[in-house]
Structure formats: structure tokens, C-alpha cells
Amino acid sequence: MTACVHYQRHDDIGVIRIDNPPVNALGHAVRSGLLDALDQGLNDDGARALVLMANGRTFIAGADIREFGQPPRQPILPEVVARLEASTKPLVAVLHGTALGGGLEVALGCHYRVALPGTRVGLPEVNLGLLPGAGGTQRLPRLVGVDSALELITSGRFVPADEALSLGIIDAIDATDAPLDAGLGAAHAILEGQRTARLTGELRAPAADPGAIARHRARLEAEVPELFSPFRCIEAVAASSEDGLAEGLRRERELFLACMDSPQRAGLIHAFFAARAPHRVPDAGESPALSRLALLGEHPLFERLRDNAGRTDIELTDRPDDSTQACLIASDDAAPACPATCLRIALQPADADGQPDDLNAELVLVTPPQGALVELVAIRASAEQQQAAAAALKALRQAVVVSRRDSLLAALYRAADASPDDRCTAMEAASLALAEQGRCYRTSDIDLLAVEALGYPRHLGGPHRQATLTASASSETSP
Incomplete structure (x- = not known):
């Protein structure tokens, strides 16, 4: 199988490039390839910093839907994100198109996030009966606070780059239309002390916000009382303020697996698949396009x-x-x-x-x-x-x-x-x-x-x- 993650050094910057069209989904080959490329970069003595980017029209748009319902294969995404965050070299994520679900969680595991204009980010797992299960419920609150994290995670909405910057989800917007140039520029700025890389998981835990938790719970009870995963999202985000990152990640995983076992998850994913190609007529041959x-x-x-x-x-x-x-x-x-x-x-x-x-x-x-x-x-x-x-x-x-x-x-x-x-x-x-x-x-x-x-x-x-x-x-x- 052709590799879908590549490593190449540009002067003193190592570049990890994902190439898994059409949307660079986080299938097993991408997850494994990310760890292999990360090891290459860390072992490359000529690389002082690393850049993570993706080919094509988008960054990572989420999980590989072909793996839905299948037994998990190692490495699972939480392990990949943890390894990225533990990089001993500054690691810049360059976002373009969309960075959704696991794609945004990968970016949150990097040390600096720069986005191209028009980028949208989000954690839409709730729409599939799930919650962000690779650290999203723990790292996002450390950047934006409990209230904003609850709103974003329980709604699953897509956030435009300007709003993501003002919230603190991303660190910069680069006007270039070339992800590589944006990544190299950010990496050099970090090495020269002009910008600051930081590990999201090492940021101070967000302040507890019982008022926000009560308000969002009341909203969900009024709007979607029959749903399971939105309330598990609230529990996971609440855990980000309690006992440190490791315990928060443990609680997130526990709640994620509860969502996976919920019949609602299977129903929502069935509805998701149903909407993929309902316009296709089986066995239809070639016909002239109607113009x-x-x-x-x-x-x-x-x-x-x-x-x-x-x-x-x-x-x-x-x-x-x-x-x-x-x-x-x-x-x-x-x-x-x-x-x-x-x-x-x-x-x-x-x-x-x-x-x-x-x-x-x-x-x-x-x-x-x-x-x-x-x-x-x-x-x-x-x-x-x-x-x-x-x-x-x-x-x-x-x-x-x-x-x-x-x-x-x-x-x-x-x-x-x-x-x-x-x-x-x-x-x-x-x-x-x-x-x-x-x-x-x-x-x-x-x-x-x-x-x-x-x-x-x-x-x-x-x-x-x-x-x-x-x-x-x-x-x-x-x-």
C-alpha cells in the first residue's frame, strides 16, 4: 500500500505531510504513519522543529468512516495525540479547509496552530452519538474555558478561523494560500523567539464553572432530553477542571466508550451513512449530463x-x-x-x-x-x-x-x-x-x-x- 504520511526536511524544519484523499481521514494507515513520521522527525538531527500539514483541499476532516463499528486497531487516536504532544521538538500544525473531530484533536496535540483564511474547525462527534474521545474534552477547555468548550462540543458546530483565533483555539491566521509556507514561517518564528509554542495538555486546568454546566444542561434537557451523548459531553468537560489531565483523559475515555455502547450511536451513524449517496441509481449506465x-x-x-x-x-x-x-x-x-x-x-x-x-x-x-x-x-x-x-x-x-x-x-x-x-x-x-x-x-x-x-x-x-x-x-x- 502506498504510504499516506510522508516526512521530508526543508532546511532545518522537518515536515510531516498527510496525503490521504479525499479528506485525509484518520484511518489506521494515517495514524500509524503519523507516529512513524514523528519518529523520523525526532531522530533527524538536522530538524530543529516540525510541521504537520496535509495535502489537498483540507486538513484532517475527521475519522475514517469505513472504520465505524469495527474493532479498534492500534495505535488508537488518543495514543497518537499524546505522542504528538510529547514531541521534544516544537510541533506546528497547519490547518486549512476543515479540521474536524479527530483532526482538531490532532491539532490540539501540537504545540502551535496556524490556520489559512477560510479554515473551519469543530468537534461534531455529538452528531454521531459520540463525544470527542482523543482529548478534545480536556484540551479544548484549557484553551477556551469550560463555557465555550461546552457550547462548541454539545452543538458540534463548525467555527470559522476568525472566531477560532479570538477564542484561542488557534494561535494565528496566515494570509498565504500555501500550507507549507505558513508552517515553515511559523516554525522559524518559534525558533527565533518571535512566537511561543506551548503544550495544551500542560496548560493550567480551566476554572470550574458550575453555572455554565447547569445552564448548558438545562438547555439540553429542554432541546434534546432524549439524547445520550450531549449529557456525557457535559460530564467529560466538567472533568477537565477536577483532577488533572491524566484523570480527565481517563474519564473522557470511560464516557466515550459508554457512548460507543449506546444504541443511539448506532442509530445516528446509520442516519449519517444513509445521507451519503441517496441520489445514486444502482446499475445506471453512462448518460449525458443535463445542462x-x-x-x-x-x-x-x-x-x-x-x-x-x-x-x-x-x-x-x-x-x-x-x-x-x-x-x-x-x-x-x-x-x-x-x-x-x-x-x-x-x-x-x-x-x-x-x-x-x-x-x-x-x-x-x-x-x-x-x-x-x-x-x-x-x-x-x-x-x-x-x-x-x-x-x-x-x-x-x-x-x-x-x-x-x-x-x-x-x-x-x-x-x-x-x-x-x-x-x-x-x-x-x-x-x-x-x-x-x-x-x-x-x-x-x-x-x-x-x-x-x-x-x-x-x-x-x-x-x-x-x-x-x-x-x-x-x-x-x-x-
């Missing part, structure tokens, strides 16, 4: 598409002609007719009467009662035509799920609407029928639509996942 679309009639969705069209090579018009490849048709009798040669995509709300195949269209775009996710249903279109339309919508930054024959979203909506007192159970029953009927390409698409468009609890993963788990548990306990 000329007509929007016929009036619909709020059309405004969003027009706003995003300028960032694409797609031309939108309300007057179709012979060059138009597809028409999105809202219910408006005053709209121009779609040329016979065009792919016809009719819009229909999820709560509409009638079936999609009643419409004179090859595809039906079903719009939700809430949220922005839409469903593209193939009625008479080929797999290639459906994929081309879905790709065009995605290029226009419209999140879309593909399905066939009849709308998953409409069926789930009807089931929930018919049982207002037990919407979740109704959607779970409907999801099993939809899967059996073969309307979905992936059962996770049912879950995604229910979560994003119909308010099914995200931490349960979705109605089909939950119904399948329930059926499995029932069969295991049946005599």
Missing part, C-alpha cells in the same frame, strides 16, 4: 435552484426551446408547454391526492411538508434518465433521494397522517411494506426521508431500521 433545464410554473423550489445555478454549468430558463433537455413542471396552467423531446419531471407535494403515475411525466419530484430533501421517483424513465436528473439536482445543491414506481415519501406521510397519535409506529409498519414492494433502491433511503422530511427521531436511525431491529428482537425472544 439546459426549464422551470415551468411557480414553486418555492425553483427559487432555490435559480439561486444556486450560478455556481454550476447548468442553464435554467422558463422558456424551453429545442436545446432544452428536461423540464421541471409545477402545477401552473399558464406555464409554457414542455417540448415533446424533453425529459418531463413533474412536481408533486407529498400530501397530494392521486398517484405519481397519474401525471404525464417520466419522473416525479415529490416535495416534503418540511425540510429541503426531495424525492425523485422514476415512473417511465430509464435508470440513466433518472440518474442524469438526480445528478443535475445535486449539482444545483438540491438534496435528493431516488426511488421507483411510487413515492416513498408520500406513503410514509399518509401512514403518519393516518395515525397522528403514533406516527413513528405507523411509519415503521409502512417502511416494511415499502421495502417488500421494491419501491426503494436502498432501505436506508426510507429512513433518510422519514428523518429529514417527516421528523422521525434521528437517533433511532429511521423507521425501517427500527422496525427491522424490533422484528429481529421479537424473533430472538419467541419460543
